[in-house]
Amino acid sequence: MGETGAMSTELTAGVSTEVVDICSELIRIDTSNYGTNEGPGERKAAEYVAGLLDEVGIESTILESANSRASLVADWAPEGTDTTLPPLLVHGHLDVVPANAADWQVDPFAGEITDGCVWGRGAVDMKDFDAMVLDVVRARARAGAAPRRPIKLVFTADEEAGSQYGATWLVNEHRDLLEGCTEAIGEVGGFSLTIRDDLRLYLIQTAEKGMAWLNLFADGRAGHGSFRNDDNAVTELAAAVARIGQHKWPYKITSAQQAFLDAVSEALDIELNLDEVEQTLTRLGSISRMVGATMSNTANPTMLGGGYKHNVIPGQATASIDGRFVPGGREEFLATIKELLGDKVRYEFEQDNAAVETEFSGALVEAMQHCLAVEDPGAKAVPYLMSGGTDAKAWDKLGIRSFGFAPLRLPAELDFVGMFHGVDERVPTDSLEFGTRVLDRFLQQA
Ligand SMILES: [Zn+2]
Known part of the structure; x- marks a missing residue:
């Protein structure tokens, strides 16, 4: 049998x-x-x-x-x-x-x-x-x-x-x-992502962003809240957190991302230029939330800590950052973070996970394409990078x-x-x- x-x-x-x-x-x-x-x-x-x-x-x-x-x-x-x-x-x-x-x-x-x-x-x-x-x-x-x-x-x-x-x-x-x-x-x-009645893109994940979950620490001079204090940990930390949260990360297009953009451009029959790419991606619906974030590194402040009483300046303040970098983007990500932190705030890793990426080619990929096409004649398999x-x-x-x-x-x-x-x-x-x-x-x- x-x-x-x-x-x-x-x-x-x-x-x-x-x-x-x-x-x-x-x-x-x-x-x-x-x-x-x-x-x-x-x-x-x-x-x-x-x-x-x-x-x-x-x-x-x-x-x-x-x-x-x-x-x-x-x-x-x-x-x-x-x-x-x-x-x-x-x-x-x-x-x-x-x-x-x-x-x-x-x-x-x-x-x-x-x-x-x-x-x-x-x-x-x-x-x-x-x-x-x-x-x-x-x-x-x-x-x-x-x-x-x-x-x-x-x-x-x-x-x-x-x-x-x-x-x-x-x-x-x-x-x-x-x-x-x-x-x-x-x-x-x-x-699948429906483009037209006779065309569905099937998004095959070939890459994922890396994770850099960071803990930030600012150390300053503790003291009474009624005094002048030009070495206030909360002030330093808050400024660094704001710089990170507001930073506009430049586009960094990986090969998986480029292949995805090319497929979208072909499917929608439009030229995609980087100036308006995110606006174009919204035409794909909610998926744009996921692929939009894979156009660049990202870093979002997610938690804050410090102090215990209204009139006591603490010696230390802390924050958490959810950082994600594209494949090949880790060093640039960390260099930018260091610059944004300035001299008075340091970071430690909570998690440091590599990005992964593989080629969209080979017999296994061909088998995916073939099997999708047999079951859905309108199928077109495309690689993508996941956030x-x-x-x-x-x-x-x-x-x-x-x-x-x-x-x-x-x-x-x-x-x-x-x-x-x-x-x-x-x-x-x-x-x-x-x-x-x-x-x-x-x-x-x-
Ligand atoms: Zn899951």
């Missing part, structure tokens, strides 16, 4: 039936990540995934980095798989950001299926992709349809808080489990090329980008089913 899978060029496991239910069930398992280890953790979700894999004869291992902070790793290489090829890492995180139920139209952890959508926290970030992967693998395992090459399934904890208890921990403590992987697919990409971070940063430490490829054909009117960490997060059931068909083909070719 396995052989048919390897030899047929377009064999797929057939139309999916489970993806919607699995997605809904995963949402019902609350895996809120508060950035501490006090939430529910991912253990229950990992056990649910292990059960689904076990039902079709796929063994998996659950690994706990801390109390209930669980990730799962499984190798799938049934008969018919070409085991001389390196395994493809297919990964999704199990945790979600918390949700304030009072803001929602539905219970964010009920996994409701209404109006053609699965609703709930994680519906797009990223229990949707977790469900698609599980559905495809289960359907293929049942049908004896082997993937072309071995698949390394990894479901991680803690992505939403920086991966310390998930992907980063796996890379540091269980590197052997990821042995041999050279390429990976996961979030955030593969979704945030994902588990790809951890895999990058092992030299693994990462792509954001969680295929979803979306209705033109859906504010998809706004769904990430947003209120009333939901994913159309049609989109999920489309995604499983693409992934099914993709495993055949990848």
Whole structure:
């Protein structure tokens, strides 16, 4: 049975039936990540995934980095798989950001299926992709349809808080489990952006900005609030924070960003010049919020601290900066920050995560393009640079090329980008089913 899978060029496991239910069930398992280890953790979700894999004869291992902070790793290489090829890492995180139920139209952890959508926290970030992967693998395992090459399934904890208890921990403590992987697919990409009825751009993530979360410190002379003080830590810090917050970062266009802009320019049939590029991007809808931020480095002040009484000048004041730099932009970013800080304010890193970038080329990319085009004749795959971070940063430490490829054909009117960490997060059931068909083909070719 396995052989048919390897030899047929377009064999797929057939139309999916489970993806919607699995997605809904995963949402019902609350895996809120508060950035501490006090939430529910991912253990229950990992056990649910292990059960689904076990039902079709796929063994998996659950690994706990801390109390209930669980990730799962499984190798799938049934008969018919070409085991001389390196395994493809297919990964999704199990945790979600918390949700304030009072803001929602539905219970964010009920996994409701209404109006053609699965609703709930994680519906797009990223229990949707977790469900698609599980559905495809289960359907293929049942049908004896082997993937072309071995698949390394990894479901991680803690992505939403920086991966310390998930992907980063796996890379540091269980590197052997990821042995041999050279390429990976996961979030955030593969979704469609409608240009016209007959043209949809599918954004494949090939790069992510780096993160420089900085703690600022100003030290001055403490003293009575009624005295003159020309060495006031609060004054110095506030001035530096204002300089950073108001700085206009120059455009720094990476190759992924340029490729995206070229594709947009071609699709909209307009010349894009840098003076009005951001205005043009607004024609793409809410996605412009995400891609606008990838035109340059950015730094936003996010927290302030200092002092304890109205009439006491403190000896120190602090601030936090969320800094993001484009691939290749770290040194310039830090040099600019130092200049903006001046002599009296210093910084330390809270987090210093490299940017990642890979080429939009090669057999894996061709397989993505092909599989999208078969399922959607109006599809055009384009690379893009993402403003945030994902588990790809951890895999990058092992030299693994990462792509954001969680295929979803979306209705033109859906504010998809706004769904990430947003209120009333939901994913159309049609989109999920489309995604499983693409992934099914993709495993055949990848
Ligand atoms: Zn995510």
